[in-house]
Amino acid sequence: MAQIGSFALILALALSGYSFLFGLLALFLPGAISARLGETARRAGIATFALVLLAAVVLVTAAFQDDFSIAYIFHHSNRDLPIPYKFAVLWSGQEGSLLFWSMLLATYGLVLRLRHKTDERLFAYASVIIAAVQVFFLLLLNFAARPFGLMQGSLPPDGSGLNPLLQYPEMVIHPPMLYLGYVGFTVPFAFALGALIMRYPGEKWIHITRRWTMVTWGFLTCGVFLGAHWAYSVLGWGGYWGWDPVENASLMPWLTGTAFLHSVMMQEKRGMLKVWNMWLIFATFMLSIFGTFLTRSGVVSSVHAFAQSSIGDWFVAFLALIFATCVFFYVKNRSHLRSEHKLEALVSRESSFLFNNLLLLVACFTVLWGTLFPVLSEWVQGTKVTVGPPFFNRVNVPVALLLLLLTAVGPLLAWRKTSVESLKRNFQWPTAGALGVGILLMVTPASWGGPFGMRPWRDVSALYALMTIMLSVLVALTVASEFVRGGRVISRHTGQGLLASMVHLCHRNTRRYGGYIVHFGVIVIMIGFAGAAFNQDKEQEMGYGDKMNIGAYTLLCKSYTQDDKPNYGSEWAVMEVYKDGKQIDTLYPERRFYKASQQTATMVANRSTAKEDLYVVYEGLNQDTGRPIIKVHLNPLVMWIWVGVWMMIAGTVIALIPNAVPVRVTAPARVQTVPAGAGD
Amino acid sequence: MTTANLICGLVTLATLFYVFYLPGQLHLGPEKTRLAYLRERKEVVYENLRDLNFEYKAGKFPDADYQSLKSSLEEEAAAVLAEISHLEQAATAAAAVRSGTKKGARV
Numbered sequence: 001m002a003q004i005g006s007f008a009l010i011l012a013l014a015l016s017g018y019s020f021l022f023g024l025l026a027l028f029l030p031g032a033i034s035a036r037l038g039e040t041a042r043r044a045g046i047a048t049f050a051l052v053l054l055a056a057v058v059l060v061t062a063a064f065q066d067d068f069s070i071a072y073i074f075h076h077s078n079r080d081l082p083i084p085y086k087f088a089v090l091w092s093g094q095e096g097s098l099l100f101w102s103m104l105l106a107t108y109g110l111v112l113r114l115r116h117k118t119d120e121r122l123f124a125y126a127s128v129i130i131a132a133v134q135v136f137f138l139l140l141l142n143f144a145a146r147p148f149g150l151m152q153g154s155l156p157p158d159g160s161g162l163n164p165l166l167q168y169p170e171m172v173i174h175p176p177m178l179y180l181g182y183v184g185f186t187v188p189f190a191f192a193l194g195a196l197i198m199r200y201p202g203e204k205w206i207h208i209t210r211r212w213t214m215v216t217w218g219f220l221t222c223g224v225f226l227g228a229h230w231a232y233s234v235l236g237w238g239g240y241w242g243w244d245p246v247e248n249a250s251l252m253p254w255l256t257g258t259a260f261l262h263s264v265m266m267q268e269k270r271g272m273l274k275v276w277n278m279w280l281i282f283a284t285f286m287l288s289i290f291g292t293f294l295t296r297s298g299v300v301s302s303v304h305a306f307a308q309s310s311i312g313d314w315f316v317a318f319l320a321l322i323f324a325t326c327v328f329f330y331v332k333n334r335s336h337l338r339s340e341h342k343l344e345a346l347v348s349r350e351s352s353f354l355f356n357n358l359l360l361l362v363a364c365f366t367v368l369w370g371t372l373f374p375v376l377s378e379w380v381q382g383t384k385v386t387v388g389p390p391f392f393n394r395v396n397v398p399v400a401l402l403l404l405l406l407t408a409v410g411p412l413l414a415w416r417k418t419s420v421e422s423l424k425r426n427f428q429w430p431t432a433g434a435l436g437v438g439i440l441l442m443v444t445p446a447s448w449g450g451p452f453g454m455r456p457w458r459d460v461s462a463l464y465a466l467m468t469i470m471l472s473v474l475v476a477l478t479v480a481s482e483f484v485r486g487g488r489v490i491s492r493h494t495g496q497g498l499l500a501s502m503v504h505l506c507h508r509n510t511r512r513y514g515g516y517i518v519h520f521g522v523i524v525i526m527i528g529f530a531g532a533a534f535n536q537d538k539e540q541e542m543g544y545g546d547k548m549n550i551g552a553y554t555l556l557c558k559s560y561t562q563d564d565k566p567n568y569g570s571e572w573a574v575m576e577v578y579k580d581g582k583q584i585d586t587l588y589p590e591r592r593f594y595k596a597s598q599q600t601a602t603m604v605a606n607r608s609t610a611k612e613d614l615y616v617v618y619e620g621l622n623q624d625t626g627r628p629i630i631k632v633h634l635n636p637l638v639m640w641i642w643v644g645v646w647m648m649i650a651g652t653v654i655a656l657i658p659n660a661v662p663v664r665v666t667a668p669a670r671v672q673t674v675p676a677g678a679g680d
Numbered sequence: 681m682t683t684a685n686l687i688c689g690l691v692t693l694a695t696l697f698y699v700f701y702l703p704g705q706l707h708l709g710p711e712k713t714r715l716a717y718l719r720e721r722k723e724v725v726y727e728n729l730r731d732l733n734f735e736y737k738a739g740k741f742p743d744a745d746y747q748s749l750k751s752s753l754e755e756e757a758a759a760v761l762a763e764i765s766h767l768e769q770a771a772t773a774a775a776a777v778r779s780g781t782k783k784g785a786r787v
């Protein structure tokens with residue numbers, strides 16, 4: 001088994017090396033020789049996929065067969081591990097996750113190489129660049145992090161087991177989503193670098209990579225928020241985002257990728273920001289590699305880093321090589337990236353995209369600085385200084401508020417320039433609505449619970465929460481006005497009802513209106529974040545019949561007990577939940593002890609509603625009294641975050657659907673001479 | 681020979697056959713020309729005009745803003761169309777010269 005896996009990886013390395021070297025040679029040779037050589041390089045890339053897939057299948061099969069002769073299987077699996085987690089073994093450790101990275105890259109490469117007829121020359125360049133990245137990961141798998149290394153000495157009867165923190169349903173899908181996001185950015189990077197190297201005329205490469213980028217961004221969004229949900233559900237600290245280095249590593253490419261998705265529209269529409277976009281996608285790719293490096297190298301300590309090793313040097317060298325390559329071709333061909341237009345006015349759609357990009361980059365740089373600060377401080381001072389959530393929040397909360405403001409303003413601004421009259425026409429009602437909601441939240445009694453009864457003059461977090469909600473309302477109203485106005489135009493010309501017309505509107509420009517739905521999702525998430533300003537928590541030792549009050553809830557400890565299962569032993573309590581004197585639920589907070597790995601894990605009991613989460617943690621038994629210690633968090637509006645993520649996913653999916661044939665809307669009589677003005 | 685060796689051998693043969701067996705003629709697609717780029721650009725400018733028209737109909741812009749934005753887009757479209765026309769004429773003339781040269785050579 002191990003022999004087949006190892007052989008598949010060696011052959012895959014040879015083929016991806018061939019795909020890179022001979023693909024590169026084919027780009028510079030003339031005529032028929034070039035075409036034949038290029039075709040063999042393309043096929044070698046496709047065959048690499050089959051071989052890396054074979055290696056991954058071999059590793060998973062070994063996990064299912066409990067083949068502990070393979071060291072990786074011994075260290076990350078055990079006989080009693082439930083079946084879904086046997087799949088998770090593939091990405092639970094260093095070597096397996098690098099194999100998984102390589103497999104996903106090969107899959108993306110396969111799709112790209114099968115679609116090469118779209119633009120053969122551009123795809124040939126992209127294919128060579130992807131092959132180069134593939135070579136790096138296959139070198140790692142063959143020489144630095146071998147997944148099929150064998151155990152020395154006698155065969156162990158059982159494995160060490162999977163890390164308990166990973167034995168959670170979301171962990172079966174969180175890493176694949178995150179990796180699909182990380183790896184996927186290789187494709188737009190490859191096209192961008194390819195277009196720069198060949199001085200590709202025009203913006204068609206952006207059009208070709210648009211769907212790739214959106215799919216990748218969608219996967220990364222899922223990955224980031226699944227990680228947040230996992231941290232909330234498993235770590236038992238009552239929060240979902242702790243500015244942990246590995247969380248930050250996934251956020252950074254997401255921030256630059258988001259900036260790219262926006263600014264690329266300026267290049268498509270106006271031929272502007274070509275250098276900026278090129279470097280944004282270069283940075284996004286490098287941050288994806290950097291994220292993998294942070295997760296896998298152990299250079300910074302993290303609750304999410306499930307591996308520590310010496311492959312860090314490989315990644316540093318690879319990152320340096322990528323950077324040098326990007327700089328070289330940028331310097332060589334920068335004249336090709338000359339902008340076709342200039343920014344005409346400060347108040348315009350272009351400037352809103354530009355500010356949006358600057359803010360996203362400020363956020364990204366802050367996260368990068370805070371993440372690397374322990375490493376940098378150790379270099380400079382010799383002592384590791386860690387910066388905590390206050391540092392990140394101090395910069396990123398105001399940045400997020402400004403981004404919300406731009407999310408509200410941007411869609412209603414015109415390309416090129418926007419007049420004051422236009423601003424008045426588009427913003428007076430949304431602004432009035434946002435102010436009205438703000439006043440309502442301030443005048444309501446505090447006894448209604450957060451976010452009602454806000455007193456922003458007393459507390460800066462309440463001020464931020466109030467501003468977040470007001471700006472979210474502003475975004476919601478401006479986006480809703482876009483749907484209603486567009487829907488009315490279609491309704492006038494088709495006779496459909498307003499709702500049907502709005503659906504029609506989405507169909508005719510899926511990218512724009514799908515994007516607006518993503519914005520709706522973002523504001524729902526932001527409202528969820530604002531709820532954190534009103535979090536409460538309480539900790540208490542609770543015996544039979546003991547009560548705890550928090551917010552409007554009373555918790556009664558009915559019993560506590562222990563259980564034993566093949567994979568783990570557990571302690572848990574039965575907590576009845578009362579509100580206004582009536583029992584509304586029963587919760588079972590639990591703490592598990594995994595036998596194979598000899599580690600504990602928390603299973604949080606969470607009663608989640610749109611208003612708030614009642615989040616109950618079994619912290620352990622007091623050794624003196626033998627009674628459980630229970631910690632309860634009351635977290636307002638957390639459910640909004642997860643609902644918002646679903647909305648973002650829905651918006652992304654809509655944006656990926658091809659546009660329907662547009663409705664013909666006749667232009668006013670005096671503009672009939674516009675070349676394309678008689679369109680929609 | 682073990683089963684693993686046999687599988688490895690078969691995988692290698694299949695891979696080599698797939699990669700290097702290329703029956704028939706192969707041609708790489710043509711290089712993208714300035715003309716092809718301009719045609720793409722024309723479509724983009726037309727799309728921008730359509731978007732502007734739709735947003736005007738939706739009541740997002742006052743009349744003066746619309747006229748100003750429209751005329752700047754029309755100017756851009758006109759410049760692109762003029763260059764397309766120029767390049768197409770040049771291409772037609774070049775083709776005519778080539779065809780004339782061939783006929784002359786035959787005579």
